[in-house]
Amino acid sequence: MKKKILTFMLLLVIAGVVMIAGHEIGRHMHKAEQNTETTEASVDYSLYYTYEDVEKVVSYLADTKAESEALSRLIDPLKKSEIIDVAFVKSVAQTIQVKASIYEEALNGKKDSDYMTKAEFEDFYERIVASATVKGLLRKDVLVLAISEEDKTSFFDGQDTYNAEFEIDESYEGNVLDVYMKNGKIFKINRLGDTQITLQNVWVESVTDGKCTFLYGNLEKTYPARTEEGIPDGAVTVATSLDADRQTEAGYETAGYVANLVFDYAGICKIERPQKVLRGKVISTGDTDIQVENIGGLTLGDYYKMYNVYEDAVDEESLSLLLGYSYVDMYLQDGKVGAVVINQELKSEDIRVIISNDDYSSYEMEMVQFTATSAFTVAYPDETEKTYEAGETVTITPEDYAPDDTLTVTPDTHSGRIRLLSVTRECGNPEYDGTMELDVKDGYIYVINELSLERYLANVVANAMPSDYPDAAMQAMAICARGTAYAKLKDESYAEYHAHLDDSSLCQVYNNVAETDASIRAVKDTYGLVPTYRGTLIVPMTFNTSFGTTCTNAEIWGGDAYSYLESNVENLDKDKIDLSDEADFEAFLTESDAYTIIDKDSPYYRWDITFTQEEMTDAIETVLENRKSLMADAILVEDETGEFVSADVPELGTVTEIEVAERTVSGVVSKLVIHGSEHTISISGQSNIRAILNPVNQEIVRQDGSTVTGWTSLPSPYYYVEKTDAGFVVHGGGFGHGAGMSIYGAGVLGRQGKSYKYILRHYFSYVDFASIYTMDDGEEAADSE
Incomplete structure (x- = not known):
């Protein structure tokens, strides 16, 4: 019994101990829960980043794919919303192999389980970036x-x-x-940012009401400018004294000025004025300097700018343009030119262009309708003037005016353009710089556009050459176009129309498409330049694509050959070749791989036109009489003796054979004989040679397989005619006459890195360059040698 009592008492003691222990454990667990609740409730999550917050920026610390994958594995997809801790950032550093000495101060002695605040993580991240451990970061x-x-x-x-x-x-x-x-x-x-950043050589237009309006490059901006010393509040007008020892004027005033703008976190905080302003005439330009009359050489600063503030402030890029002004203002900083400011109209010849109708078939207009992009004034024959608003339409008909009456249309601003609503071009209704003269004559109106030569050329270049061609090719085109236009200023071909030239391919295509930034730049870069031979202006002819050779002017139009135009293979070496033999020509046309022809990738390098016998007969008969009327001596008829004589055009009958009777050294067809079932005729003259085989109803298949239709003449005079069972196939190459500069070839040479001088000397042998604004009036075009 005693033993049982002792056992029972021992069990009671054990039970008591267990109860006490359980109570204590429960009490401690409850206390722990209370502590946890208190800790989580006290966390300010705005002070911390989660794994999701830093995932992207951490990924930029990887240099390799392996590091990128390893960094990605550090973040548990199920814990992205949790706060990052010290252990995590240490793992990041170890993954990208950054030494602890670089970042340990950012950890502030924390344990691995401690949270990282945003400030601490940013400090950690910045230390790694500053260490340049990660490439490109x-x-x-x-x-x-x-x-x-x-x-x-x-x-x-x-x-x-x-x-x-x-x-x-x-x-x-x-x-x-x-x-x-x-x-x-x-x-x-x-x-x-904390840093101040300076924008150098800015054209400041005004500073008023706490805002600065300025031009920089093509940007016109208005930003806050805090009114401090150096930033006047109110409209700005600057009067700067010139160097009296070097200039003829004592000083000048201009609205606006060049300065350096200093930016910070809140906009413009300072405007730094130039140290010195000079006015003078630029007489030559180089890549890094300009020569100024009575001053000498001035070096251009690393960030120099050019501004044309004549009427509207615009940025300029072409140093050559400076030669066209009687003076410019040069803003100097640290002894170098920081900016050049132009504030006058460019020196330029004026040119008068008679405008063709929609299809370029006539200059006669039965009605003229126009408006302008700015306000404009019309001067009427009765000496009255009326001003119209921009966009307002004016219609003129010849019935309302007397013969020989003239009306003049003038935009009210230099940038205003006249839009000719009664004429349609590829660009739609064309817009014209300058003024428009409307001459009433013989029941029609003749429209003449008068504008500066340089502005005219910007449009001509755009119509002659694609805008994606290299700058050197565009510059070469500008020089050729200027030479052609300047020659027209000296002759009287269009004097009956009170014009120098027209807007069609008879002269130079003008305003079929609008000018481009590239064409404007090319004209400015070559301001005034024309090609010369022995000091005399040449005739700088151009064509689209070479068939593989270039030719002399005499091969196309007869007369004396110009010394600067040669018959060459169209390769860099300008090899000589004789293609006057028919077999040699056909071999060259079909197998010219022996030469690296510059134009070989042009679609027009090779082309074919297929005719049935009936189609060829119809094609020739359609144009034969008209061609005879235009050039009677160039189309002859074979008589009974076999001689070709001038006679009325007979019925050819069915065309049975077409043979090339004569061919020039470069491969130009100079005489064609067409055999018909009734008569045989001979054709000469470059335009006849191309137009007589009228392909208007045929497809011209180019070497890339593409086709064009609707042409009224062959692409070039470089061809031969194959007789087939079904009729004829005309095999040819090139586009254009082949004398002078190939436009396609100029583009190829430009892409090879050749300069405009190289390009022009490739096509015009031994030429040099001069400015039309310094040439003697007596220097005429070099027509022959």
């Missing part, structure tokens, strides 16, 4: 000068374009930002 301050209108993820800082992985908010324009970027691409905006 950097932190910098950038100026958001202008956000792209097309792509809001890119912006321009005045020198370079930056791209971001997100759209840039417009509120950042005009401010300095602190950003992270990897391999040149911005992936994070940290905050507004």
Whole structure:
């Protein structure tokens, strides 16, 4: 019994101990729960990053694919919403093999299980970036000068374009930002930047009401400008004294000025004025300097700019253009030219162009309707004038005026253009610079556009050459076009129309399409330049595509050959070849691989036209009488003796054979004999040679397989005719007459890095260059030698 009592008492003690222990454990667990609830409730999550917050920026720390994958594995997909801790950032550093000494101060002695605050993580991240451990990763301050209108993820800082992985908010324009970027691409905006960034050589138009309006490049912007010393509040007019020892004027005033704009986190904080302003005439230009009359050489600064503020402020790029002004203003900083300002009209010859109707068949207009892009004034024959608003339409008919009456249309601003609504071109209703003269004569109106030669050329170049051609090719085209136009100023071919030339391919195609930035730049880059031979202006002819040779003018139009035009193979070596033999010509046309022909990739390098016998007969009969009326001596009829004589055009009958009777050294067909079942005729003259085999109803199949139709003459005079069972096939090559510069070839040479001088000397042997604004009036075109 005693033993049982002891056992029972022992069990009671054990039970008591268990109860006490359980109570204590429960009490401690409850306390722990209370502590946990208190800790979580006290965390300010705004002070911390989650794994999801930092996942992307951490990914930019990877240099390799292996590192990228390893960093990705550090983040548990199920714990992205949890706060990052010290252990995580240490793992990041170890993964990209960063020494602990680089980042350990950012950890502030924390344990691995401790949370990392945002400030601590950013400090950690910045230390890694600053260490340059990760290639292409950097932190910098950038100026958001202008956000792209097309792509809001890119912006321009005045020198370079930056791209971001997100759209840039417009509120950042005009401010300095602190950003992270990897391999040149911005992936994070940290905050507004602390650095001041200077935009050099800006044209400041005004500073008023706490805002600065300025022009830089093609950008016109208005940004906040804090009113401090150096930033006057109110309209700005600057009077700068000139160097009296070097200039004829004591000083001048101009509305606006060149300055450096200093930007910070809140816009423009300072405007730095130039140290010195000079006025003078530029007499020559180089790549890095200009020569100024009575001053000497001035070096261009690294970030020099050119502004033309004559009427409307615009940015200029072509130094050659400076030669066209009697003076310019030069803003100097540290002894170098920071900016050049133009404030007068460009010196240029005026040219008068008679405008053709829609299909270029006549200059006679039964009605003329026009408006303008600006307000414009019409001067009427009764000496009255009326001003119209931009876009207002005016209609003129010859019935309302007397013979020989003249009306003149003038835009009220230099940038205004006259839009001719009664004429349609490829560009729609063409717009014209300058003035428009309407001459009433013989019941029709003749429209003459008068404008500066240089502005005319910008449009001619655009119509002659694609805008994506290299600059050197465009410059060569501009020089040729200027030479052609200048020669027309000296002759009287269009004097009966009170014009110098027309707007068709008879002279130079003008305003069929609008000018482009590339064509404008090419004309400015070559301001005034024309090609010369022994000091005399040449006739700079052009054509579209070479068939493999170039030729002399005599081979196309007869007369004496110009010394600067040669018959050559169209390769870099300008090899000589004789293709006057028919077999040699046909072999060259079909197998010219022995030469590296410059134009060989043009679609027009080779072409074919297929006719049935009936189609060929109809094609010739359709144009024969008209061609005879235009050039009677160039189309002869074979008589009974076998001689070719001048006679009325007979019935040919069915065309049975077409033979090339004569061919020039370069391969031009100079005489064609057409045999018909009734009569035989001979054809000569380059235009006849191409037009007589009228392909208007046939497909012209080019070497790339593409086709064109509706042509009224062959693409070139380089061809032979094959007789087939079904009729005839005309095999040819090239597009155009072949004398002078190949436009396609100029593009090829430009893409090879050749200069405009090389290109022009390739096509015009031994030529030099001169400015029409310094040539003697007596220097005429070099027509022959």
